[in-house]
Amino acid sequence: MKRYLITVFVFLFLTAFPYGNVRGADLTSLSELVKRLKPSVVNISTTNIVRRSIMPFESPFGGGENDPFEEFFRRFFGENPQREFRQRGLGSGFIISEDGYIITNNHVVEKAKDIDVILEDGRRYEAKVIGKDPKTDLALIKIKPDRRLQAVRFGDSDKLEIGEWVVAIGNPFGLGHTVTVGIVSAKGRSLGLGAYDDFIQTDAAINPGNSGGPLFNLNGEVVGVNTAIIAGGQGIGFAIPANMARYVVEQLKSKGKVVRGWLGVLVQQVTPEIAESLNLREPVGALVADVTPGGPAEKAGIKRGDIIVEFNGVKIKEMSELPKRVAMTPPGTESEIKLIRNGREKTVKLRLGELPDSGAAISSRGGDQKNIEEGLGITVQEITPQIRRMFNIRESEGVIVTNVEQGSVAWDAGLRRGDVILEINKKPVRNLSEYRKVIGSIKQGQTVLFLIKREENTLYIALRLEGEEQ
Structure with a gap:
């Protein structure tokens, strides 16, 4: 009887957790995976010049931009003389080509006067910026290596699932090539940082200095670019999806900038109250609050009050999804939009314009x-x-x-x-x-x-x- 019960238990266990469903590396040890990936990850050290006020007296509050003593002194005695200081920064990155192209975050290199890249074997190179995209906080830099480098492989971040294991490698607090492991906690997170927020949330430990480093799946593919943390939070880190990073970096490499599609509308969230007032069954889509004169949307007949529910075959459930979809569609693309007007569904076809350098895919008011x-x-x-x-x-x-x-x-x-x-x-x-x-x-x-x-x-x-x- 005992032998029978053990056999049934083993059968049920293997049925519930079949070996074929465990993707990538063996979860009992990631050492071989990490050894294979670390040469593709780099540490980044930056130097920039900042100007700071020189106080004639030492502040009892320690100084800094929010120092009440400095504020008091400035208010009554005017601006203090300023002096230039060298400020150092740390970050991470990863190699995407054998000849030395590297992805990192824009905020890692944005103000940098000098950029040094340190490989896993200790080799050090000066880097130059090929292109930056503040809207997505991504940057492409380049070094001139004396030999071929090991580049990463990209995975499909759209196929990433909540609960899937991920590995972060980076340079937290200057501790080079630190490895942390966690799972995908959520997808599609918006942090209020911009129109293109679409973060992967993970509980793999991410700290200052990890910015720009890769987030790998267990197949050794990059699925995200580690970017942000919540101050005071534990086990809450955020990464830019690899699909967005690849789209941005390909343009930075070929053009030095990112060219985005432009629709020419200002949209807002469809709240339950708005949905009820418009007799909608559920609060989905993007409500058109304004239309840019002369823009693609106006030319196609889109009006204020329309609710866009689908863009090129992709349903728009949240307002924030529309700017990202439009921006990642090349200008000139013939696009199809489904919208609701006065309770009726309508299909509109148009050709996307090119987003102005200083604009937003879902436009401002003037x-x-x-x-x-x-x-x-x-x-x-x-x-x-x-x-x-x-x-x-x-x-x-x-x-x-x-x-x-x-x-x-x-x-x-x-x-x-x-x-x-x-x-x-x-x-x-x-x-x-x-x-x-x-x-x-x-x-x-x-x-x-x-x-x-x-x-x-x-x-x-x-x-x-x-x-x-x-």
Whole structure:
């Protein structure tokens, strides 16, 4: 009887977990896989020049951009003299060709004056930037090796499944070629960093210095580019999907920039309330809030209030899916869009345009506003529950600054990432729509007064836009 039960148990176990379903390497040890992959991963060391104020007195708070003593001194005695300092940075990357092309993150090399690449065997090379794409935070750099290098193989990130094992190799805190293992925790994550957010979430340990390094599947194929973490979080890292990285890098290599498709609409999320008001069965698709005059969408007859539910045969469930699909479709492509207008489904055919270098695939509202926003040098986002958790803020109204370009007017005036804008020129800013309306009324050469919330404090920051267009 015991022998019978053991036989049944073994049979059921093998049936539930057949050997053929375990893809890639043996999970009992990844050592052979890692040995094979490590030569394709590089450590990156950067040096850039920064300008900092020189305080005549030592600050009791330790100094830094948010130091209240420096703020007090600047307010009453004016700007302090500045001096140049060399700042070092660390990152990771991976080799995609035998002759030395390497993928990394844009933020690793964006401000770098010098870039050094260190291979697994210790060989060190200077690198130059071939192309950068801030919209996806990807960059392509090149070294001149004295021998052929081992390049990675790309996998299909669309086929990656939640729960699948992945391996991260990188340079966290300068600890070169560190290996960590985890699973795919989620796909399609949006962090509020831009229109093309589409991150793979993993619990493989990712730390500062891992940026730009590869995320492998157990077949030894790159399925992601490790990019971001949540400050204070544990086991929460994010990677750019390999399919997006490959699309971007191929263009950076051939053209030095990324050319994207352009539809010429401004869209927003279809909420349950909007769906109910429009008599939709479910809140899916992208609601057209505005149409760019003269753009492909207007020429094809797309109107404000239309709900785009399908693009080139791919269903659009979330608003954020549309900009990514459009951007990754070459300009000039004949495209088919299914939309809902007044409760009826309609099919529209059009030819995609080319996204302007400074534009967005799902367009902004006008040239003057765009020039003002570029002149400020800041990027803002609507405050959503996800943004509140990410930045650990309490405010539900206003817009949050998600990026400030170093050396810009906003940076020099003291605006920083994480600041919540509550007012502009004494006019309330409760959401992104009000922010755009106020920004659109500002003229070049005008002084702009911001009321912001920073941690537990509110403060005013004034800046003056240059009289000429940026």
